Amino acid sequence: MRFSNEELLDMYDDIVLARVLGEKIVEYIFSGKIAGSIHPCLGQEAVSAGLIAAFKKSGIKNYGTGTHRSQTVMAYRVGLKNFIGELLCRTGGENGGISGEYHLTNVEKTMIPATGALGGTWGLLAGVAWALKAGGKTREIAFAPYGDGAVSQGSTYEAMNIAALYQLPILFFIENNGIAMSTPVNKQSPLENLADRASAFNMQGVTVDGNDPIAVAEAVLEGMELAANFVPNVVEAKTVRWEGHYVGDDQSLYRDVSFRKHLDDIDPVLHFTEKLKGMGLLDEETVVRVLAEKTALVESTFDEQLQFGLPTREQALDYNRIYSNEAGGEL
């Protein structure tokens, strides 16, 4: 075990935060407080908690995109308030409520934007990694997360090829939740483990239990260390998507949802709680306290950000937000 008791309890904080954030997002969408389609992270909290733990412990700065279900990791990069403000499309958000959570961009905060069609950003992050290496950065890498869906895009392999050729400081990460929208992973790939695709580029590919935050964190730590030594590599974390593709998607139309009767069997938060209890690190009182704290934090942040207004017409159509310099002065 590479993690101290304090680090494990910190990881516990993050996994509970991910659960609460996921549940609140679902609740707020159904109550009409969040616009657009959001893809809930429920069931996949161990991946976010493991990633954040590895980021904190590694001593390696990383630049990365979000994925549809990594809200907690994005909040870690830009700050919870700024993230939730953007999620709510309020002017208190990181980008004034203009970009929404998914397209959030702030290089200074290591937040690199993701793409709607999915599958382009491994190339983007290979460019980030090249720039870090060319700039002589030693403990800085690019962190490139995809789901099992995006990893099928052609440019995924172009990017892995370039990373291998240029020996770039980049960690490719696959959050495999078993289903891309309605398409199960066995209809996407003939491989049991998607990380095996790394071998085509003479790269290491590791697959771990994505429902165990410690397993995720340990694999990501090793992957980050390799990347920092200019050895690009792949880590895959296997988990389970509990909900539909987006909030409101009726997945019973395309998926056997009988597994939902036994969610306790695969609940990463419950399992991690039991594990830490078994280690004597957690008691029921702490469990109740952490849940109450995270719930209060998320609710108060939502409430606070809802006090901000929506972007005005002038803010949404601000020409200077589109072009860096005078470009004719019109949209």
Added chain:
Amino acid sequence: MSQMSLGRAFNLAMREEMTRDEKVICIGEDIGVKGGCWFTFSGLYGLFGDKRVLEMPMTESAYTYFGVGTALMGYRPIVEFMFADFATLGFEGIVDMAAKIRYNSGGKNSCPITFVMPQGGGGKNGCHHSQSVESWFANVPGVKIVAPTAPADIRAYYRASIQDDDPVVFIFHRALLGVQGEVPDAIEEVPALKNAGKLVKEGKDLTIVGYHRPLLFAQAAAAEVETETGKSIEIIDPRVLCPFDKELLFTSVRKTGRLFVTHEAPERGGFSAQIVSWVAENCQSDLKAAPVRVCGKNSIIPFGDAEDFVYPSKEEIKAGILKALA
């Protein structure tokens, strides 16, 4: 002043910018020792090495994104597509990523990247190697489109594109790579991309707007028409399509009352339609006749000599000029 081909002027601009700013890098296929498919990158690899000239495998989709990634981190990448047509593979990186960086960062980040697109006919290379792409990008807020014709303008506006903080689609015409022109020995200051229109020639009876090969045809045809009819024709080379120099256009049309526009891209949805719309909306009372366009046919470009049927010929352009004057 010295005589220089368009290709040499393009190469010179890159040497000047790479010397001036070590953050300028080149990304593309076969741009290393070979110097690029069109030899427009000749000598750069030897001068600046593999840290500045990045040879890529056949990965337009990923290396377009790769370029954007380096731009996010403070570099000024030049990303070449061997043929502008190949931008189809890089489209997402340009349209969905580069163009939207600034907006989605609330103005905190910009994306200084230049996409080089050699386009157009003349090579008889068929439907995947001869298309014109400016209209593909004209409908995308967030990119600028620069399309000079003369070698001196290629050098000046390519440098301006590289120095610009926004994504620029820089288009030149492949068939003009060897065309010679006067190029100043030194550039004191690179021009702005705003108000970049060039009054190629003054006149009072008709305004011609065109760029690339059709501009050269239009200049020759206009000279003949002037001789034959005694009319005087004004010619504008916009040099930059986005942002477009509308004031130069409107001032000219208000004077002449007539408009003729030509380009190689297909007429339907072509940039000429935008130019005519602007004039209709802003100079209606000045117009003495309906504007005329002579553009590429709304056709697939055939392989071989038959490509000439698709592109506007000098004769078609001359007929169009006469129609606009009637």
